[in-house]
Amino acid sequence: MSTIKEEKMEKLNMKREYYQMVINGERVDALAKETFTTYNPATGEVLAQVAKASKDDVNRAVEAARNAFDNGKWRKFPVNKRSRVLNKIASIMRARFNELVELEVLNSGKSLSAAQGQVMQSIEDFEFYAAAIVGHRGEVNNLPYGFLNYTQKEPVGVCGQIIPWNYPMMMAAWKIAPAIAAGCSVVLKPASLTPLTAIVLTEICHEAGVPEGVVNVVTGPGASVGDAIVEHPGVDKVAFTGSTPIGKDIMGKASQTLKRLTLELGGKSPNIVFEDADIDAAVYGSIFGIFYNTGQSCEARSRLYVHENIYDQFMEKFVEKTQQLRLGNPMDPGTQVGSIISRGQLEVIDGYVKSAIEEGATVLTGGHEVTVEGFENGYWYAPTIITDVTHEMKVVKEEIFGPVVVVMKFSNEKEAIKLANDTEFGLGSAIWTKDQGTATRVAHQIQAGIVMVNCPFSAFPGTPFGGYKQSGFGRELCIETLDLYTETKSVLSYYGGKPLNPLGV
Structure with missing residues (x-):
């Protein structure tokens, strides 16, 4: 039997019927x-x-x-x-x-x-x-x-x-x-x-x-x-x-x-949007933070906290842009959200959404399985935004691992930090503000290994992840x-x- 090193990789077909x-x-x-x-x-x-x-x-x-x-x-x-x-x-x-x-x-x-x-x-x-x-x-x-x-x-x-x-x-x-x-x-x-x-x-x-x-x-x-x-x-x-x-x-x-x-x-990462944030940047970054990779990411920013004074303005754009996300053929360059990994995971995601509704939360958009033309037998779930939640709800406390975000208001910096840290997890976190002092103070107090400031990305080679x-x-x-x-x-x-x-x- 020849070793792999003795073969020519350029002649190897990566797509096979059987993998050893x-x-x-x-x-x-x-x-x-x-x-x-x-x-x-x-x-x-x-x-x-x-x-x-x-x-x-x-x-x-x-x-x-x-x-x-x-x-x-x-x-x-x-x-x-x-x-x-x-x-x-x-x-x-x-x-x-x-x-x-x-x-x-x-x-x-x-x-x-x-x-x-x-x-x-x-x-x-x-x-x-x-x-x-x-x-x-x-x-x-x-x-x-x-x-x-x-x-x-x-x-x-x-x-x-x-x-x-x-x-x-x-x-x-x-x-x-x-x-x-x-x-x-x-x-x-x-x-x-x-x-x-x-x-x-x-x-x-x-x-x-x-x-x-x-x-x-x-x-x-x-x-x-x-x-x-x-x-x-x-x-x-x-x-x-x-x-x-x-x-x-x-x-x-x-x-x-x-x-x-x-x-x-695991993670249940907070995403904090302060009153002085660039609204458009925060909306785009928050959409990426939760719906990238179909929300199947350990550092997905699945808890969104928005300052009460900009809450309505932010949410109007956030819901509008979320509803414009394109689900479809994963090989199409225009597709922005792919499928869920399995039927079992899709049912887990849907179970969390149903539990939130039963506990009194409101689904602003999504919250259901989706049928994609040409991919009817695949596993697809609509990008989902949930409001009217409390920190006692499962959907807020537990990792969902899907395209589901919960949204809450906050009134001041101290409250935002308290809400962000009110979790057993501490992987990622995000801050949106134009004030460097706010960004620095909050970053130093958030209990997480990764803090993203005015940035949707969590890692590049050379940056610590944990x-x-x-x-x-x-x-x-x-x-x-x-x-x-x-x-x-x-x-x-x-x-x-x-x-x-x-x-x-």
């Missing part, structure tokens, strides 16, 4: 020969069959990663050589950009523009870490009395990485790029709903020159495959992006072997991420001319 796992540089079936089906959520149609891993498959993936790490194939590469390989990964991705985007759209139902932006950021992630690792080194500390101390950064080892379905390609890049830049080996588990671009990215890593066993991908249910990774004694670190309840479960299981952890979990409170811990997408994939070794050396005799014997 990648273990030790080879495409392999599950040992039990089982498969599962992945779908196109925009049409509801079968997209492909995928190898369904078991615990035994996880064992062989971890063994491959462990062997690759222990024999030093990758971690002993000079940093500049590792950097060249990461840039080569990015180069191959750029050359096949349109194919990656198409596959991402087909497997996730997201709009073309959203997929294009996310695949481009995935490319830039590898380029960023190719540069960042060159300057990631230890320190030298001059000590008195003839002592010298220096530190060095060493890769943490085998990393189990579990990613969600909302950003399949981008989350795979966020995880793989810093891990292999640091010299680690990886066992990646993509979400069963959206495994395809993660599999292809793993193949691209090998084509670019990553040695066999350094990047492995296993596909299958989180309850079995994910747990097997988290509990495996051969895994040194777990990086997980997903819901808070699952993150808590992973933290408990990983504690049994004291694995290093990075957890990027949360406070039950939104997790650790930061991704930045130089500091490399510290989470390395150990710091302290070396203390004595160079004095006189022998040391501390006990005076």
Whole structure:
């Protein structure tokens, strides 16, 4: 059997009827020969069959990663050589950009523009870490009395990485790029709903020159495959992006072997529009903040607080522009909102909206499933705005993960901060104001890892991404991420001319 590296990626068709796992540089079936089906959520149609891993498959993936790490194939590469390989990964991705985007759209139902932006950021992630690792080194500390101390950064080892379905390609890049830049080996588990671009990215890593066993991908249910990774004694670190309840479960299981952890979990991010805000900018930014990626985003700004003096003016434009959003063929450049990932998720979203109505809230627009011409069997939900809510309602307290925003008034800065922080989450937040003093004061008091000021975007390569409170811990997408994939070794050396005799014997 030939390895992926020996094949020619430019001849490889990314769209297939069957996708295998990648273990030790080879495409392999599950040992039990089982498969599962992945779908196109925009049409509801079968997209492909995928190898369904078991615990035994996880064992062989971890063994491959462990062997690759222990024999030093990758971690002993000079940093500049590792950097060249990461840039080569990015180069191959750029050359096949349109194919990656198409596959991402087909497997996730997201709009073309959203997929294009996310695949481009995935490319830039590898380029960023190719540069960042060159300057990631230890320190030298001059000590008195003839002592010298220096530190060095060493890769943490085998990393189990579990990613969600909302950003399949981008989350795979966020995880793989810093891990292999640091010299680690990886066992990646993509979400069963959206495994395809993660599999292809793993193949691209090998084509670019990553040695066999350094990047492995296993596909299958989180309850079995994910747990097997988290509990495996051969895994040194777990990086997980997903819901808070699952993150808590992973933290408990990983504690049994004291694995290093990075957890990027749920959110219920506040979006505050002050009286002096640029109304148009705030409306456009608030629409993007909740309806981008069909609201299926951990940092979606799903709680909107508008100053009472501009509330009516803001809401008139906000509702009008929301109603103009175009749902349709995800591959059409004019489509602005894609499909929901699955029938199950659509029902969860609708259940939250119904609960809000039952508790006395008002739906200003949306609040129902949508039929899209030509995509009648897909999963579509109208962009939804809900008012007349209180902080005791489920729709305000819990993460919905869909195109649903709740809107409330506030009267002053102190109240806005109190409302924003009245949540168990602390991932993203947004502020709209023309006053720099207001922006700075509020940003310093909001309990969240990300604060967006007059800006709808939450992350670029090089900017830390992560949360406070039950939104997790650790930061991704930045130089500091490399510290989470390395150990710091302290070396203390004595160079004095006189022998040391501390006990005076």
